Amino acid sequence: MRYGTGMVLVVAAGVTWSLQGLIFRQIHDAGTWATLFWRSVGMIPVLLGFLMWRAGGSPLPAIRSVGLAGALGGLGLVGAFGGAIYSIQSTTIANAVFLFSASPFLTALIGWMALGERVRTETWAAMGVALAGIFIMVRSDLSGGALAGNAAALLSALGFAVFTVTLRWGKVSDSLPSVLLGGLFSIIAGATVAAQMGQTLAVPLPDALWAMAMGAVTLSGGMVLYELGSRVVPAAESALLSNIEVMLAPLWVWLFLGETASAATFLGGAVLLVAVTMNGISGARRAAAA
Numbered sequence: 001m002r003y004g005t006g007m008v009l010v011v012a013a014g015v016t017w018s019l020q021g022l023i024f025r026q027i028h029d030a031g032t033w034a035t036l037f038w039r040s041v042g043m044i045p046v047l048l049g050f051l052m053w054r055a056g057g058s059p060l061p062a063i064r065s066v067g068l069a070g071a072l073g074g075l076g077l078v079g080a081f082g083g084a085i086y087s088i089q090s091t092t093i094a095n096a097v098f099l100f101s102a103s104p105f106l107t108a109l110i111g112w113m114a115l116g117e118r119v120r121t122e123t124w125a126a127m128g129v130a131l132a133g134i135f136i137m138v139r140s141d142l143s144g145g146a147l148a149g150n151a152a153a154l155l156s157a158l159g160f161a162v163f164t165v166t167l168r169w170g171k172v173s174d175s176l177p178s179v180l181l182g183g184l185f186s187i188i189a190g191a192t193v194a195a196q197m198g199q200t201l202a203v204p205l206p207d208a209l210w211a212m213a214m215g216a217v218t219l220s221g222g223m224v225l226y227e228l229g230s231r232v233v234p235a236a237e238s239a240l241l242s243n244i245e246v247m248l249a250p251l252w253v254w255l256f257l258g259e260t261a262s263a264a265t266f267l268g269g270a271v272l273l274v275a276v277t278m279n280g281i282s283g284a285r286r287a288a289a290a
Contacts, residue, residue, distance in 0.1 A: 001228070001231065001232050002232070003232050003233065005229075005232070006228075006229040006230070006231065006232035006233040007229065007233055007237075007241060008229070009225045009226070009228050009229030010225070010226055010229035010230060010233055010237075010238050010241045010242055011241050011242075011244055012225050012229075013222040013223070013225035013226035013229065013242055014222075014241060014242040014243065014244035014245040014248070015244060015245070015248060016217070016218050016221050016222035016225060017218060017219070017222040017242070017245040017249075018097075018244065018245040018246075018247075018248035018249040018251075018252060019218050019249075019252060020088075020214055020218045020219065020249070021088060021093035021096070021097065021249045021250075021252065021253050022249075022252045022253055022256060022257070023210055023213065023214045023218060024085075024088045024089070024093075024214070025093075025253060025257055025259070026206070026210045027207045027210050027211060028204075028207060029203055029204050029207055030203035030204070030207040030208070030211060031089075031194070031199055032082060032085045032086045032089060033082070033189075033190045033191075033193045033194040033197070033199060034190065034194055034199060034200070034201050034203045034207075034211075035085050035089075035190075035207075035211050036081055036082050036085055036186050036189065036190040037186070037187055037190030037191055037194065037201055037211075038190075038201075038203070038207075038208045038211035038212050038215070039081070039085070039186075039211040039212065039214050039215035039219065040081070040183040040184070040186040040187045040190065040215055041187060041211075041212055041215065042211065042212030042213060042214065042215030042216040042219075042220075043183045043215035043216060043219050043220040044180065044183050044184065044187075044215075045216065046215075046216045046217075046220035046221065046224070047176060047179060047180040047183065047220050047223070047224075048180065050176070050220075050224050051063075051176060051177065051180065059177070059180075062174060062176075062177045063177045063180065063181070065172075065174070065177070066167075066170070066172050066174070066177045066178050066181070067170055067172075068170065069166045069167055069169055069170020069171075069172050069178075070166075070167070070170065070172050070177055070178035070181060071178075071181055072162075072166040072170075073162070073163040073164075073166040073167050073170075073172070073175075073178040073181075073182070074163075074178050074179070074180075074181030074182035074183075074184070074185050075182075075185055076159045076160070076161075076162030076163035076166060076182075077159060077160070077163050077178075077179065077181075077182025077183075077185070077186070078159070078182060078185050078186050078189045079155060079156070079158065079159030079162070080156045080157075080158075080159025080160045080162075080163060080182075081156075081159070081182065081186050082156075082159075082186070082189070082190075083152045083153065083154075083155035083156030083157075083158075083159055084096070084100065084152075084153070084156040086148075086149070086152040087099070087149045087150070087152035087153035087155075087156060088149075089149075090146070090148055090149030090152065091146050091149030091150060091153070092250075092259060092260075092261040092265065093249050093250050093252075093253045093259060093261075094249070094250035094260075094261035094265050094266065094269060095137060095146070095149065095150060095153065095261060095265050095269075096149065096153045097245065097246050097249040097250065098133075098137060098246060098265065098268065098269030098272050098273070099134065099137070099150060099153035099154055099156075099157060099272075100153055100156055100157050100160075100246070101157075101243060101246050101272055101273065101276050102130055102134060102154060102157045102272065103157040103158075103160045103161050103164075104161075104239060104276060104279060104280075105123070105126065105127045105130050105275075105279070106157055106158050106160075106161035107160075107161040107164045107165060108123050108127070109127075109161075110161050110162065110165045111164075111165050111168060114165060114169070115165065115168060115169055117168075120282065120283075120286070122278065122279065122282035122283075123279050123282075123283075125278070126275040126276070126278045126279040126282075127275070129271060129272075129274060129275035129278065130271075130272050130275035130276070132268075132271055133268045133269065133270070133271030133272030133273075133274075133275060134154075134268065134272060135268070136264055136267055136268030136271060137150070137264060137265050137267075137268030137269060137272070138150045138268075139264070163175075163178070163182070175227070176223065176224075176227055179223055183215070226238065226242060237280070239280055239283075243273065243276055243277070243280070246269070246273055246276075247273070250266075250269075
């Protein structure tokens with residue numbers, strides 16, 4: 001595969017992920033745990049099919065190869081997926097996706113604390129800028145559902161950070177089997193927590209179908225595209241290119257649903273996006289020099 005083709009695939013992954021907010025707004029009655037359950041049900045067949053196609057047979061060897069680290073990463077994804085769903089249901093799409101983009105910095109911090117990985121000076125500077133952006137975004141939401149939604153978005157970013165660090169710890173080169181495990185764990189978690197809270201998984205059929213479509217197309221489809229493209233595009237560049245999701249997600253809900261957000265959200269989000277871009281560019285330059 002050529003580098004240009006890889007770039008197109010990574011950008012296509014970001015565009016695909018950006019549509020999730022628009023689909024979320026079509027789900028009206030299903031709660032967080034029911035949505036998590038049905039979205040995970042939709043993603044499993046797609047990931048299994050892709051792993052079988054890539055392996056030319058059973059996906060079990062690839063799943064076994066991720067070991068304990070992959071299983072722990074899958075558990076991290078339960079928090080990432082659940083937090084993302086709750087945040088999007090509780091705050092604006094713009095708030096949620098901008099806060100999701102804090103994940104690279106949380107990854108750097110956890111990697112530093114848990115694995116002793118060195119954090120580059122440029123990343124520390126970008127973290128400071130990112131914290132300023134997050135503060136601008138959330139300072140007007142210190143009460144009610146908006147605060148809970150913002151906290152859930154940061155929890156989602158933390159879950160993805162845990163997922164990334166555990167794969168580094170286990171030196172897992174292929175993330176998709178761990179994502180598949182995350183989907184399986186999410187089905188169990190969604191059903192268990194919904195039962196404990198007295199909620200039902202028997203949601204209206206349109207809600208279940210939208211959630212499954214999101215899992216099968218926008219979530220799993222985007223991950224497959226990203227995995228294929230990232231084979232020839234360096235990690236720092238891939239992460240940077242996929243940030244098109246952050247820019248497009250608020251645009252789709254504004255264009256089609258008229259949903260907007262406060263000036264503070266866009267100002268803080270712009271600052272946060274600048275921080276992510278700074279970190280991505282510096283990482284790409286360092287990788288190219290190496």
